[in-house]
Structure formats: C-alpha cells, structure tokens
Amino acid sequence: MDSRTADKTPVETPAEALAQPKDGRSLRELAIRYGFLSLLVGLIIFFSLATRGFTSPQAAVFILQSVSITGILALGVTATLVVGGFDLSIGSIATSSMMAAAYVMVVLEQNALVAVLVCLAIGALVGLINGLIICYMRVPDLLATLGMMFLLIGLQRIPTEGRSIATGMTLPDGSTAEGTFSQAFLALGRHRFDLFMENLVPASVVVLIVLAILIWFFLEYTRFGRMMYAVGSNARAAEFAGAPVKAYRIWAYVISGVFASIGGILLAARLGRGDIASGNNLLLDAVAAALIGFAVLGAAKPNAFGTAIGALFVGVLLQGLTMMNVPYYTQDFVKGAVLVIALIFTFALLGRNAR
Amino acid sequence: MGDTAIFRIAGLTKAFGPNAVLRGVGLDLRAGEVTVLMGANGAGKSTLVKVMSGVHRADRGVMMLGDRPFSPATPAEAMRAGVVTVHQNINDGVVGALDVASNLVLDRLNGAGSGFFFNPRKVRREAREVADRMGLGIDLSAEVTDLPLADRQMVAIARAMAHEPQVMILDEPTSSLSSNEAERLFALIDRLRARGVAILYISHRMSDIRRLADRIVSLRDGAIVGQFDEKPLDYEGAVNAMLGQNLGLHSIDARAAGAPVFSVRDLRIAPGAKPLSMELGAGEVVAVTGLVGVGKTRLAETLFGIHVPLAGSMQLDGRAYAPRTPASAIRDGVFLVAKDRASTGIVPEFNIYENMSLPFLPRFSNMSVTRRRAERQTAREQIADLKIVCRSERDDLATLSGGNQQKVTVARWLTQPSRLLILDEPFQGVDIAARHDIAAKLRESARDRATLVFLTELDEALETADRILVMSENTIVGEHRNADVDMDRLLAEVAGQRLEPAGSV
Known part of the structure; x- marks a missing residue:
C-alpha cells in the first residue's frame, strides 16, 4: 500500500514515505475504508431531512423487510464468491422453493414443517449438484449455474402445467386443490415480533439478521471460513496446505442453495401462494448487494458484513427516493448506478488487491 | 556451411532497474549449426532470448544479422528480418481454435497486403507448401486443440519456418514432450539444420543436448563463461562452467545422521x-x-x-x-x-x-x-x-x-x-x-x-x-x-x- 502511494508521488521524499505508516492511516486510506459507510449515513441523514417519517421505527423496519429476501440470497451468493465462484441459480432456486412450498401445502396437503423441509432439501440438493458439476465436470461456474437457472425456471412450471398455485386451483387431472397454506407457515412472512413497539419486527427481518450474523461469524471467525477464503484466493496454495479444495467449493454452493431456498420460503409465506410471476428481480438484486459489499470497509473481496450493508444501502436508497416521490420505474436504474459506482470504487481505488 | 557466423552478438548488456541481467554477452551463431545455450535459472537465458527476439531492447551492445545491424523494436520486426523464436510455452505458438492449415499461414493472414476475404482454398494451398517443405506429417484440417503437444510444437515451428528465417531460437522446446515426441522434434531440427538455418537451442536436458548440439555455450550471471565446439563435446565442462567454478568454497560442518x-x-x-x-x-x-x-x-x-x-x-x-x-x-x-x-x-x-x-x-x-x-x-x-x-x-x-x-x-x-x-x-x-x-x-x-x-x-x-x-x-x-x-x-x-x-x- 505505502510503496504504491510512494510510486505514484515521486516527489515524496523517502523520509515522508517512511513517516506515513507511523501516523496511522492516510486520508486516502480512510476514504477507502469508511467512504461507503459514510455515504450510507449521509443518505440516511439526507432522507430524514428531506422527507417526513423516514426516521420512524416503522420506516426502518420497512426498509429491512424490503431487503430481507434479497439480503438472504445475497449472503448465500457471498459464500460462492468467497471460494472464487459464482451462483446465478439463486433466484430460480428461491422461486422453485416457493413453488414447492405451495405445492406441498396446497396440492399435497402437508403441514408447514414438511413444506419447509422440502424447500431446504431442494436448496441443498441443487447446490450440491451445482458444486459437483463445477468441481468434477469442470464446467465453469457461471455457465453451470446459468444452465441450472434455466432448468429450474422450467422445472417449477411442470407440476402445475405453468399455472400459479393457490387454494381452489384446478389441477392438471381436473380435480380442485383443497389444501391451504398453514397458519404457521404464513406466520413466517407475516408475524411481527414486539420490540419497543407492538408488532414491530417481521419474522423475515429476524431471519435475515440471524443468517447474516451466522454467515459473518462462519466466514470471519471459523477455520472453515478462513479456508474458503484461501481456496478463493489461491486454490493451489490451499491444496498444498492440505485443504480439500473441492469439498470447500461444493459446500459453498450448498450454502448458497440453502440460503436461496430460505429466501423462497419467506417469499411464499409473504405472498401466500405460489406465484409463477414473482421473484424475477431476486437474482440481480442479490448479486448487486454482494458486489456492492466489496466496497464496504475497503475489503475489496466478498464479505458478509459488506453484503448486508450493500443490501441495506439499496433498501435505504429506494425507500428514500420513493418517499420523495421518485417514480417506481427508475428503481432499477438507481440500483444499477449504485452497483457501477461501487464496482469502480472497488476495482479502481482498491487496486492493491486486484491482481 | 562451416565457419560463417550469420548472427553475431557483442557486448550485449541489459539491466532491469538496478538489476544487471546481461553483463556483456558475446555470441556467434553459424548457419547450419545447432548452438546449445546452457545456463542455470536466473543466468539470463530468457532475457537474452527476449532481446534477440525483439521483446526487450538491449541497453548496450551490437547484434549483427549477416552484415547488417539488427536491433528489432518488436517481435514482428525480428521475425520479418529473419530471426524467429519458438517459445517454451507451446500454446503461445499456436491458436487452438483454428485448424492446422490456418495456423501455418496465420502470420500471412495478418500481414499487410492480405485481402479482406478469407480464401480457404488459398490458405490450404499455402499451408500445404509449408507443410511439405518441413516434412510435417500432420493432417492439415485437424483442429489444433485435438493435437498432442508434440504436434502443436511442430506446427508452431513449421509456422515459424514459413518466414524462411536465417536464425531460429528454440527455448526449451522439449520441456513438456515425452522422449518419443522429442525424437520427432529432433528430426525436424535436423531438417532445419540441413537447410542452413542457424539454431540457438536452449535446454537443460542433457539427452537433448547430446543428441543435437554442434556447439555448447554456457551462460552464467549474464555473461558467456564457456564455449565448447571441439568434438567430442565436453559436456561435463559445459555443466561445470554453467554452475560456476567457485564450488566448494562454502564448506559447512557436515553432521552425521541420527536415528x-x-x-x-x-x-x-x-x-x-x-x-x-x-x-x-x-x-x-x-x-x-x-x-x-x-x-x-x-x-x-x-x-x-x-x-x-x-x-x-x-x-x-x-x-x-x-x-x-x-x-x-x-x-x-x-x-x-x-x-x-x-x-x-x-x-x-x-x-x-x-x-x-x-x-x-x-x-x-x-x-x-x-x-x-x-x-x-x-x-x-x-x-x-x-x-x-x-x-x-x-x-x-x-x-x-x-x-x-x-x-x-x-x-x-x-x-x-x-x-x-x-x-x-x-x-x-x-x-x-x-x-x-x-x-x-x-x-x-x-x-x-x-x-x-x-x-x-x-x-x-x-x-x-x-x-x-x-x-x-x-x-x-x-x-x-x-x-x-x-x-x-x-x-x-x-x-x-x-x-x-x-x-x-
């Protein structure tokens, strides 16, 4: 870092160059480290001054809720980014799992627990297949998960001949689906916990926070997380240090698949039906959040904290703009702009880690 | 062809920053001879090759090709002047996605004066000429990715030969070949030698060197420290020169093994x-x-x-x-x-x-x-x-x-x-x-x-x-x-x- 700054400013005398590390961090380094977080704080201050009600607990919770499913998917894809891979199938895993939950309860008339377990199993299985295709069939990660995305989008339509699933729908064999979404399952999407105020925090936000803390702790503080970073940074060195590289890669896709299926469960619980048309934006939003996360704290690498902040950042921005009456159709433009800026920030300013 | 040196280097120096890699290299290459260059890692072999092939410019010194000074600014210029290099990494020399014929005439496709349209028949005809001249027994319509490494290497060399070079530099060409494959390569090199090409052959493999060398030149610390051209060649002396004479100076207390x-x-x-x-x-x-x-x-x-x-x-x-x-x-x-x-x-x-x-x-x-x-x-x-x-x-x-x-x-x-x-x-x-x-x-x-x-x-x-x-x-x-x-x-x-x-x- 310091040698690099010295390179760029040849007028600097050696004494100055040496003095630099002593007085802590240079301005540039501070900007890199805290720039994105300050921007987030700035945005919040700006919106609370410019609009009414932005700072209320309800609004805060609303923002969290709006990013909860995206955020969970983003945390999952972070695991695959850490091992140097990528998972494009998370959006379709989530919608498949939503359709499966609806199918299990409405058509097969099973209870909430069965529905949840089926969804998690689907996520784990798809992740496992992704991992096996990538590690053993040597298909590049982007292509393998792209193929899987396509396959799942088609697969989830087959059992119902392309229709959405809701109680009372007509089944392919002509009978009517009698099952209903169980109350316990719907609670996952609609129940609100009391925190300072009654019925404040939705279950989905709690799930997001718990998963964020789990994956953050796993990646930063356990030896498995450390090894996953090693695999992503130099797989051969990790192998020569005794790491089962393929196993770590496969596990990353399993984590990603399971997180995506949890997102799908929450989506189903929120909608109360298996809606064939929903969840289109999940993949892009989640990937954007994870990539924005590279810029947080100057990490320049995938990290769970950054991903969570990235998701929050998008949520705050969209909510604020909406409250300022910016039309809804500009949302994707805004997200895209944030992503491009964050990526430029990551790769241009944090060049030290970009090889 | 005898003693006529067609490529001469004298007093060549090259430094990267404070790090002097070549310290006055002098070297002659003669037509129709294989000159083997030996040197340990870091002796400056690859830098020398890069200077000769136009990748780097020498700091000082002269290179003469025939009786004209030779100081290429780019690899393409070196190639046009008649000095071609086949690099160690075989896949740098061929384009995997194309067939053998296209690879053989690839440089012509790029050259000035080639038309906008691609004429497969013309390509095939020219490639056939090149292949016949080199005795290349490879199916011209095969995809390069389907060829074994040795055949790719042959294609790379034949492609280089399409320029009718006077000097050919081969940088560890056998490092990823089996001994059978290497033997085919040697046959090709014999053919080049017979055509009067001056060959600089860089290798660590003693078996290659025994098979091919007409002369051996040892490089150490950026300077030529030994030239061996009297038959029978003094292989041991060449290795000795390359490893350095100051052996045995750093004596240590040799300990006996325990359990x-x-x-x-x-x-x-x-x-x-x-x-x-x-x-x-x-x-x-x-x-x-x-x-x-x-x-x-x-x-x-x-x-x-x-x-x-x-x-x-x-x-x-x-x-x-x-x-x-x-x-x-x-x-x-x-x-x-x-x-x-x-x-x-x-x-x-x-x-x-x-x-x-x-x-x-x-x-x-x-x-x-x-x-x-x-x-x-x-x-x-x-x-x-x-x-x-x-x-x-x-x-x-x-x-x-x-x-x-x-x-x-x-x-x-x-x-x-x-x-x-x-x-x-x-x-x-x-x-x-x-x-x-x-x-x-x-x-x-x-x-x-x-x-x-x-x-x-x-x-x-x-x-x-x-x-x-x-x-x-x-x-x-x-x-x-x-x-x-x-x-x-x-x-x-x-x-x-x-x-x-x-x-x-």
Whole structure:
C-alpha cells in the first residue's frame, strides 16, 4: 500500500514515505475504508431531512423487510464468491422453493414443517449438484449455474402445467386443490415480533439478521471460513496446505442453495401462494448487494458484513427516493448506478488487491 | 556451411532497474549449426532470448544479422528480418481454435497486403507448401486443440519456418514432450539444420543436448563463461562452467545422521524411470540436486502425496507411509515447502499470520473458531526467528519483498514440529542474505526431524546440506557426504554421465 502511494508521488521524499505508516492511516486510506459507510449515513441523514417519517421505527423496519429476501440470497451468493465462484441459480432456486412450498401445502396437503423441509432439501440438493458439476465436470461456474437457472425456471412450471398455485386451483387431472397454506407457515412472512413497539419486527427481518450474523461469524471467525477464503484466493496454495479444495467449493454452493431456498420460503409465506410471476428481480438484486459489499470497509473481496450493508444501502436508497416521490420505474436504474459506482470504487481505488 | 557466423552478438548488456541481467554477452551463431545455450535459472537465458527476439531492447551492445545491424523494436520486426523464436510455452505458438492449415499461414493472414476475404482454398494451398517443405506429417484440417503437444510444437515451428528465417531460437522446446515426441522434434531440427538455418537451442536436458548440439555455450550471471565446439563435446565442462567454478568454497560442518526417520525403497516416480531408494536420519539436512527437469519436483510432490508413485514403498518412523493427499501427508508429519511460492504457497489476500497458520488451522482453533491470538503469537515468533522484515504480523503478503515472502512460506511449515520437512527450491528468487537466514534456520531446527532440500544450484546444496544426492532422469544417481566432495564425480553425475554404478543407496 505505502510503496504504491510512494510510486505514484515521486516527489515524496523517502523520509515522508517512511513517516506515513507511523501516523496511522492516510486520508486516502480512510476514504477507502469508511467512504461507503459514510455515504450510507449521509443518505440516511439526507432522507430524514428531506422527507417526513423516514426516521420512524416503522420506516426502518420497512426498509429491512424490503431487503430481507434479497439480503438472504445475497449472503448465500457471498459464500460462492468467497471460494472464487459464482451462483446465478439463486433466484430460480428461491422461486422453485416457493413453488414447492405451495405445492406441498396446497396440492399435497402437508403441514408447514414438511413444506419447509422440502424447500431446504431442494436448496441443498441443487447446490450440491451445482458444486459437483463445477468441481468434477469442470464446467465453469457461471455457465453451470446459468444452465441450472434455466432448468429450474422450467422445472417449477411442470407440476402445475405453468399455472400459479393457490387454494381452489384446478389441477392438471381436473380435480380442485383443497389444501391451504398453514397458519404457521404464513406466520413466517407475516408475524411481527414486539420490540419497543407492538408488532414491530417481521419474522423475515429476524431471519435475515440471524443468517447474516451466522454467515459473518462462519466466514470471519471459523477455520472453515478462513479456508474458503484461501481456496478463493489461491486454490493451489490451499491444496498444498492440505485443504480439500473441492469439498470447500461444493459446500459453498450448498450454502448458497440453502440460503436461496430460505429466501423462497419467506417469499411464499409473504405472498401466500405460489406465484409463477414473482421473484424475477431476486437474482440481480442479490448479486448487486454482494458486489456492492466489496466496497464496504475497503475489503475489496466478498464479505458478509459488506453484503448486508450493500443490501441495506439499496433498501435505504429506494425507500428514500420513493418517499420523495421518485417514480417506481427508475428503481432499477438507481440500483444499477449504485452497483457501477461501487464496482469502480472497488476495482479502481482498491487496486492493491486486484491482481 | 562451416565457419560463417550469420548472427553475431557483442557486448550485449541489459539491466532491469538496478538489476544487471546481461553483463556483456558475446555470441556467434553459424548457419547450419545447432548452438546449445546452457545456463542455470536466473543466468539470463530468457532475457537474452527476449532481446534477440525483439521483446526487450538491449541497453548496450551490437547484434549483427549477416552484415547488417539488427536491433528489432518488436517481435514482428525480428521475425520479418529473419530471426524467429519458438517459445517454451507451446500454446503461445499456436491458436487452438483454428485448424492446422490456418495456423501455418496465420502470420500471412495478418500481414499487410492480405485481402479482406478469407480464401480457404488459398490458405490450404499455402499451408500445404509449408507443410511439405518441413516434412510435417500432420493432417492439415485437424483442429489444433485435438493435437498432442508434440504436434502443436511442430506446427508452431513449421509456422515459424514459413518466414524462411536465417536464425531460429528454440527455448526449451522439449520441456513438456515425452522422449518419443522429442525424437520427432529432433528430426525436424535436423531438417532445419540441413537447410542452413542457424539454431540457438536452449535446454537443460542433457539427452537433448547430446543428441543435437554442434556447439555448447554456457551462460552464467549474464555473461558467456564457456564455449565448447571441439568434438567430442565436453559436456561435463559445459555443466561445470554453467554452475560456476567457485564450488566448494562454502564448506559447512557436515553432521552425521541420527536415528533413521524416513526411508524410500525402490520408488519409481515416472514411467520408464529407474527405481530410487534413500534413507534419511534425524538431524541431517540432505540436498537433492540435479538439472532442471530431472524429476526433483516430481519426487518432492510424490513424498507429499500429490502424486502416487508407480512402484515402491516409503516408511516413516518404521511404519508404512503412503500419503494419498497433502492433508494425509501433513497429518503424518511430512511437510512440503513447495516450489514457486506465488502459485503454490502464498495466499495473496491473507496477511502474514493468516498465511503462516493456513495448514494448521485445526490446531489454531477451538471448536473450529480460530484463535487469532495464538496465530499472531506464533507468527511473531517466526518473524523474529527468521528476521522477516515487516511492520507487524498483520501486514499483507503483497507488501513484503520476495525474500520475505519466501521466509513466510518457509516459516509456515516451521510453526509445527515435523518428521520430514521437504523444501523444493526454497531459495528461488531470494537474495543472499535471506538465503543465509533460511539455510541457518533450517540447519538449526533440524535436530528432531529429517530434512530434504531440492536444489538445482550446486552452490546452494554445498552450503546447506550435510549430504548431497544427485538426480538424473527421474532417479538418484549419486550420493556424497558434504566433506571433501569429489567434484569431478559429482559434476559427471549431474551431467548424466554413465559411470560405473555410483554409490547410491
């Protein structure tokens, strides 16, 4: 870092160059480290001054809720980014799992627990297949998960001949689906916990926070997380240090698949039906959040904290703009702009880690 | 064709920053002759090739092609002038996605004056001419990706020949070929020689050199230190010159081995290789030396469980030892400091302590949660022990110099006690001071384990080891105690001379 700054400013005398590390961090380094977080704080201050009600607990919770499913998917894809891979199938895993939950309860008339377990199993299985295709069939990660995305989008339509699933729908064999979404399952999407105020925090936000803390702790503080970073940074060195590289890669896709299926469960619980048309934006939003996360704290690498902040950042921005009456159709433009800026920030300013 | 030198170099110097790589190279190449250039790693071979082929510009000195000065600014210019280079990496010489015919005439497709439209029939006709001239027995419509390496190499050379060059430089062309494939390449080179091309052939393989060389030139530390053109060629003298005359200066106190720790019996590490055996005792540092490409890395990686031996057995502390993966080798206490730290050692995004603890994370964690304080403590001890220059154990590896990065990769494997510590070229890209620090630490910590160091540079072996084993053609051909070493015998073994059975175990 310091040698690099010295390179760029040849007028600097050696004494100055040496003095630099002593007085802590240079301005540039501070900007890199805290720039994105300050921007987030700035945005919040700006919106609370410019609009009414932005700072209320309800609004805060609303923002969290709006990013909860995206955020969970983003945390999952972070695991695959850490091992140097990528998972494009998370959006379709989530919608498949939503359709499966609806199918299990409405058509097969099973209870909430069965529905949840089926969804998690689907996520784990798809992740496992992704991992096996990538590690053993040597298909590049982007292509393998792209193929899987396509396959799942088609697969989830087959059992119902392309229709959405809701109680009372007509089944392919002509009978009517009698099952209903169980109350316990719907609670996952609609129940609100009391925190300072009654019925404040939705279950989905709690799930997001718990998963964020789990994956953050796993990646930063356990030896498995450390090894996953090693695999992503130099797989051969990790192998020569005794790491089962393929196993770590496969596990990353399993984590990603399971997180995506949890997102799908929450989506189903929120909608109360298996809606064939929903969840289109999940993949892009989640990937954007994870990539924005590279810029947080100057990490320049995938990290769970950054991903969570990235998701929050998008949520705050969209909510604020909406409250300022910016039309809804500009949302994707805004997200895209944030992503491009964050990526430029990551790769241009944090060049030290970009090889 | 005789004595007419068609390519002359005189007084060539080239420095990268303060680092003088070529210090006045003088070299003549004659038409219809194969001149073999020998030199250890870092002697300046590849820089010389790059200057000759227009990649780098010389700082000083003259190159003459025929009777005209030759100073190409780009590789294309060198090629047009008649000096072509076939690089070590075969796939740099061919385009995989195209068929053989297109590859053969690729440079013409790009050249000025070629039309906008691609005429397959014309391409085929021109390619056929080139192939016939070179006696290339390869299907011209085959895709290059479907060809074996040797055929790709042939295509690359034939393509280079399409320019009717006067000088051809071949940079370790056989490094990834089998001996059969190499023989086909040699036949092609014979043909070139017969056509009067002056060939500069760079190789470490003694068998290639014996087969092809009309002359041998030895490069050491950026200068030509020996020219051998009297038949029969003095191969031993050439190796000696390339390795340097100042051998035997750094004498060390050769220690005797303690209790036996590790032994290898009749191990075959490559097809067609003779079985090798060795025995290592506690407290001794044993160096394995030999030229590049004689199987040193293969042997090191076989002992570490990366390759499975074709035959033979290993014993560690009296028990059978047959590692299947690096993880199982590490569990048994066999550690490898692998060659080429950038690709096999360093995790660039990790800091010093994270790099050091990498193989031993289970030992540095409690219920799978890493104990950073212990990691950092261990790293601080190693930093002090090995005199690693850094601000703290939390420095990123990228901020360290090459020598200090190498110290970190060595230190990683010293943080935990081992039964057998293997180091493959641990002094690669390391300055003398760092080399001494590492060697001293190795010798000092060697007491309770066996230590095996793979070193191409004989100097380094002589100043590091108690005992020296010599490898040639994937097997061990000689053994010397590092006290009053019989240099003639050692060098003969390195050069692959067939002596009466050497005293190998």
